[in-house]
Amino acid sequence: MLNTENNVLQQVDYSTNAILMLNASCQGIVESYINPSSSGWYTVIENNLVTAQRLVREWRNSGTVYFNQDILESTINCGQLFIASKNQIINNFDALIVSPDEKIKENLIDSLNDLKNTVDLLYTGITSYEDKLKAWGNKMASAHSNLIFTVKQVQQQEEDIKSEIDAINSIITSIQQQINIDKDAIAKAKAQEKRAKTETIIGIILVPFTGGVSLILAGIGVASIADAEAKISSLNASIQDYQSKIYTDQSKLNDDNKQIVTLQGLTIGTNTVLDDMSRIDDALDSLKTLWQLYSDDMQNIINKITKAELSDDFIVAKAWFNAACIEWESVVPNALILKDGAITTSHIYLNHN
Structure with missing residues (x-):
């Protein structure tokens, strides 16, 4: 039945956390900015950034729609069908427990087959979403590779500030690693009883403020969080600490070199987006596995009912179906909140003035 070690409530929450994280990371790239420069490197880097920004705007606008249609709406529809069919199917079970009747058994099997078909559509919906995500992800991976290549080319030409570049690149690598570690924990944060969607937008702003500064940002989006807020706060503190180190290494450089x-x-930003896609893949693979197991369970129940002759056979099948409906009565309201609930957005801006 639904109440397994990897239950639907947990996996739907995890999947929604992952898509919100991706959306927030996308918005972080959209809000990234490079201060205009007359140097030759500026136009090339700006073009690479704009390419990534166009891609993330595309997904920011459509990715949640796809997720809602292919996954959340399908989950809601399936659950509502189970709940709506509950009384009729339970009545059929009760009648068969009292006295076997081939006509009632046929009606029961037909009803259960209809419900199984809706479960199978859940698996198909996830596959459809994954296909769309993969196609978009391939474009983002290309944009990420181009950005890395261009940055490397620009920095390799600056031999006179190589030590500063190496030092700050090492810090930036540490920031990325910390973001990935913390976001793994945030994505799997346990749900609160009162579920809500929140996101924290953090981006990359390369602007030589007074004293010199670069804002290092990433996107965080979570649904139904309990302990995630503390992790977000901790990540913010870590980024600020890294930012201070970058500021120190930049302090003696001119604005362009900063x-x-x-x-x-x-x-x-682009690396975080790709990393978030891996989280979505993991979450959806777990959900697909769950739906496949559930479909197999339903098929086994249907097969047993087809061969059933004793009251005990129908009693066992009825207990399974009743437990499934009770679980759906929790899953549907949760999925509705995740689908229709407003997202609370906050921004983190790190700077030194």
Whole structure:
């Protein structure tokens, strides 16, 4: 039945966390900015960034729609059909427990087959979403590779500030690693009883403020969080600490070089998007496995009912179906909140003035 070790409530929450994280990471790239420069590197880097921004705007606008249609709406529809069919199917079971009747058995099997077909559509919906995500992800991977290549080319030409570039690139790598570690924990944060959707938008802003600064940002989006808020706060503190180190290494450089030494920071956004896609793949694979097991369970129940002759056979099948309906009565309201609930958005801006 539904109440397994990897239950539907948990997996739907995890999947929604993952898509919100991706959307927030996308928005982080949209809000990224490079201060205009007359140097030759600026136009090339700006073009690479704009390409990534166009891609993430596309997914920011359509990705949630796809997720709602292919996954959340299908889950809601399936659950509502189970709940709507409950009384009729339970009545059929009760009648068969009292006295076997081939006509009633046929009606029961037909009803259960109809419900099984809706479960199978859940698996198909996830596959459809994954196909769309993969096609978009291939474009983003290409944009990420181009950005890395361009940044590397620009920085390799700056031999006179190589030590600063190497030092800051090392810090940026540490930031990316910390973001990935913390986001893994945030994505799997346990649900609160009162579920809501929140996201924190953090981006990359390469601007030489007074004293010199680069804002290192990534996107975080979570649904139904309990302990995630503390992890987000901890990540914010870690980024601020890294930011202080970058500021120190930038302090003696001119404005143009302050941007050059932090250009690798632009790849944090695209890398985080690709990393979030891996989280979605993991979450959806778990959900697909769950639906496949559930479909197999239903088929086994249908097969047993087809051969059933004793009251005990119908009693066992009825207990399974009743437990499934009770679980759906929790899943449907949760999925409705995740689908229709407003998203609370906050921004983190890190700077040194």
